[in-house]
Amino acid sequence: MAEESESKKFFNRLKDATANVAQMTKEGVESVQLKRELGQAYGDLGRKTEELVESGAISHAELTEQVARIGELKTKLADLSEPDDETPPAPDEQPAEPEG
Secondary structure: OOOHHHHHHHHHHHHHHHHHHHHEEEEHHHHHHHHHHHHHHHHHHHHHHHHHHHHHHOOHHHHHHHHHHHHHHHHHHHHHHHHOOOOOOOHOOOOOOOEE
16 A cells, blocks of 8 residues: 555656646746847838838938948848849850750
């Protein structure tokens, strides 16, 4: 009989520990989701601010510097995305020879 009682106590402790872990996991997931939403909200605010500064609707020295940096980064990204006619092809990308 004592064995049943010890076994029952063990499973009750196990059940409590499992419930505790499940609750902590749920809270952790909620926290991560909220942090993600907050980051997204900051990103949305930044994009809208950049649009407003570019359009001239708002103006501030600190914003102007940051928007200029965004413009520089956009230009660099565009340069990387566009093929450059002056750059010779890589060795493994030799132009195809004309058929004939």
